[in-house]
Amino acid sequence: SKSKQTSTNMMNLTYRARSLNHKQTFIRRIPRIQNRCDRSYATEISSVTASEIAKFGELAQRWWDPQGPLRTLHHINPTRISYVKRNMVSDQESITPLKGKRMLDIGCGAGVLSEPLARLGANVVGVDAAATSIAAAISHSQIDPLLKDNLSYRCSTAEDLVKEGEQFDAVCALEVIEHVADPAAFLASCSALVKPGGHLFISTIDKTPQSFLTVIVGAEYFLNLLDRGTHDWNKFIGPQDITTILNGIGGMKVHNVTGLAYNPLTEKCSEAPHVGMNYIMTIQKDNTS
Amino acid sequence: MVGNALAAALGSSHLSSSLRVGVMESTVTADLHPLSPNPDLRVISVNATSVDLFQAVGAWDKMVNARVAPFYSMQVWESTGNGSINFDNFGDPEPTLGYVIENKVIQSALHDRLKELRNVRLLEPCSMANLQMGKDPDDWLTITTKEGQNLRTRLLVGADGNESVVRNSVKIPSTGWHYNQRGVVAVVEHASPNTTAWQRFLPTGPIALLPMYGNYSNIVWTLPPSRAEVVLGLPDDAFLTEVDHALRSQLDPGILGFFPNFFVPVPFPAKNNSPANLNNSPPLIERAVGKRAAFPLRLQHASEYVANRVALIGDAAHTVHPLAGQGVNLGFADAITLTQVIFDGIETGQDIGSHSILNEYQNRRKNANLVMMAGIEGIKRLFDSSFFPISMARNIGLSMTNALTPIKKQIVKVAMGSS
Numbered sequence: 228s229k230s231k232q233t234s235t236n237m238m239n240l241t242y243r244a245r246s247l248n249h250k251q252t253f254i255r256r257i258p259r260i261q262n263r264c265d266r267s268y269a270t271e272i273s274s275v276t277a278s279e280i281a282k283f284g285e286l287a288q289r290w291w292d293p294q295g296p297l298r299t300l301h302h303i304n305p306t307r308i309s310y311v312k313r314n315m316v317s318d319q320e321s322i323t324p325l326k327g328k329r330m331l332d333i334g335c336g337a338g339v340l341s342e343p344l345a346r347l348g349a350n351v352v353g354v355d356a357a358a359t360s361i362a363a364a365i366s367h368s369q370i371d372p373l374l375k376d377n378l379s380y381r382c383s384t385a386e387d388l389v390k391e392g393e394q395f396d397a398v399c400a401l402e403v404i405e406h407v408a409d410p411a412a413f414l415a416s417c418s419a420l421v422k423p424g425g426h427l428f429i430s431t432i433d434k435t436p437q438s439f440l441t442v443i444v445g446a447e448y449f450l451n452l453l454d455r456g457t458h459d460w461n462k463f464i465g466p467q468d469i470t471t472i473l474n475g476i477g478g479m480k481v482h483n484v485t486g487l488a489y490n491p492l493t494e495k496c497s498e499a500p501h502v503g504m505n506y507i508m509t510i511q512k513d514n515t516s
Numbered sequence: 517m518v519g520n521a522l523a524a525a526l527g528s529s530h531l532s533s534s535l536r537v538g539v540m541e542s543t544v545t546a547d548l549h550p551l552s553p554n555p556d557l558r559v560i561s562v563n564a565t566s567v568d569l570f571q572a573v574g575a576w577d578k579m580v581n582a583r584v585a586p587f588y589s590m591q592v593w594e595s596t597g598n599g600s601i602n603f604d605n606f607g608d609p610e611p612t613l614g615y616v617i618e619n620k621v622i623q624s625a626l627h628d629r630l631k632e633l634r635n636v637r638l639l640e641p642c643s644m645a646n647l648q649m650g651k652d653p654d655d656w657l658t659i660t661t662k663e664g665q666n667l668r669t670r671l672l673v674g675a676d677g678n679e680s681v682v683r684n685s686v687k688i689p690s691t692g693w694h695y696n697q698r699g700v701v702a703v704v705e706h707a708s709p710n711t712t713a714w715q716r717f718l719p720t721g722p723i724a725l726l727p728m729y730g731n732y733s734n735i736v737w738t739l740p741p742s743r744a745e746v747v748l749g750l751p752d753d754a755f756l757t758e759v760d761h762a763l764r765s766q767l768d769p770g771i772l773g774f775f776p777n778f779f780v781p782v783p784f785p786a787k788n789n790s791p792a793n794l795n796n797s798p799p800l801i802e803r804a805v806g807k808r809a810a811f812p813l814r815l816q817h818a819s820e821y822v823a824n825r826v827a828l829i830g831d832a833a834h835t836v837h838p839l840a841g842q843g844v845n846l847g848f849a850d851a852i853t854l855t856q857v858i859f860d861g862i863e864t865g866q867d868i869g870s871h872s873i874l875n876e877y878q879n880r881r882k883n884a885n886l887v888m889m890a891g892i893e894g895i896k897r898l899f900d901s902s903f904f905p906i907s908m909a910r911n912i913g914l915s916m917t918n919a920l921t922p923i924k925k926q927i928v929k930v931a932m933g934s935s
Contacts, residue, residue, distance in 0.1 A: 293871040305864040322534040343865025
């Protein structure tokens, strides 16, 4: 047939097709990097628990797998990015609306949030406590030439950054606070890392009966959207509790709380009124702080 | 055409400067200026959605300045019985149902537009010799060309027709079949302009008379291969007689429901027996213009439209029977959707060759295209039947549909690509 003719006429065809609908696990080669930061946890109290580090660290190779255990994160990512962009800057028409902003992605994992923020022009620092995640992030970020100049990663914690005196135009703590041991301490660190007048974005899951049913039972047990044990319902926290903690810290104003509605059948996520499940909030630090 | 339309769309947005688009043409595009005054054989009928695309990319004015032929009504009828459907745009302020445009006018306009776009680079001649992936599944693609260049890209779009090299190199299978039919195309001239698209279904296949610029019309006549050979070889006056029979003669269904093979040149009473509720007869043809040609007809559908950092649009993804004039319009719709998905991705900082972007394109287009293909195939098989009960039901169906304006309005909406 003619198509076979075409194939044989092509020289040294080495491409093996990977159909996107074909469920495949692929192994990503992660370069070994010096695990200096793992040693530091043995001696310091940090807001991140060792088990959480291990849990997400093991997933390092699977972060970017579109059918992997973190696929729902990829599904909700565009909605999160869109929200952050809209609540941070006024010029929505530019290709690089975040240009000139230095941003921190705390709990960045393998860079699922960091990469788009960098493409939108921000100068992004991605920080995670799991060394393997950081290694995966660095490895993946080398694929896209657009990420060369304004994206960097560090294996560290929020507390360590505060000690170094770091401050950013915006701090994104998305899908992180439900994995930390001490949310109040974590929020204090995040607040300290925001420049006066800068923004803090937090997204997490509310602690309600409905979130137990959908995000734990539904997602982890029935629909297999997330691996079992991904979330601990006891660590979920609602926007009112976060607001209370922030009021205690002082100088941080909550601008809005928006729900994130995820449809597992269409794999689409959209902003919606908050109904006790996933949500994202915009907080701004006073200029005078 | 579809690939160039996509490239033009990717160059026509306020977000375009974030993209560098390369267009690989296997041969250098011939200089089409000045445009020959003679009508060209290859035409397509373009629906409103495709015209919107041309306008959005800044190529429509170039086409209008060359020549386009709007048509305002359509008549579909068949060889037996009295059933027919007449369409117009039902009082819509925009009366145009569509345009018939020569392929070379579209190609020329798009090509000229691409030369004006800063972020689009025309590479011609440039053919793909080898496609290589990196070790990481998310790595960019490396294309080695026959001309010896190495191109790296985050997204390769295959718009290279139904024998797509891109589709074959990522081993996406396609299914389909060859129709035992060939499409004979010819240009004819009337005494005055034709502004209606005519299509008559015969037992051997449909014959379409599509209005072109001036007094010209384009004929697309679907015939079995042997008949197609005969018709191709006829001298002009004999050819015109056959066309006249095909468009006007009332066929006697006979008792058993089999039709006489009236393409054998026997004297056949060419009664201008328009069926009772046929509002019009197609305009008389004065002369044939230029040569005729025939092309094979097939249906084809790729099992996937996307692969790692690869997307297929147009005939590379799907090929349909020309009876509905939809084929290239489906391709333009693919281009529109892929452009939207890409720009949505850019707005949220995505890697535009990533799986989520490509899956979104596939989800939106595959179903829509399959539905259209099933519809076209269904119509073809319905009208292929010579079996009397079916032809009677067909005619009743045609007449009933003709009487039901809301249904006709919906049909026009679908054909114009707006649903």
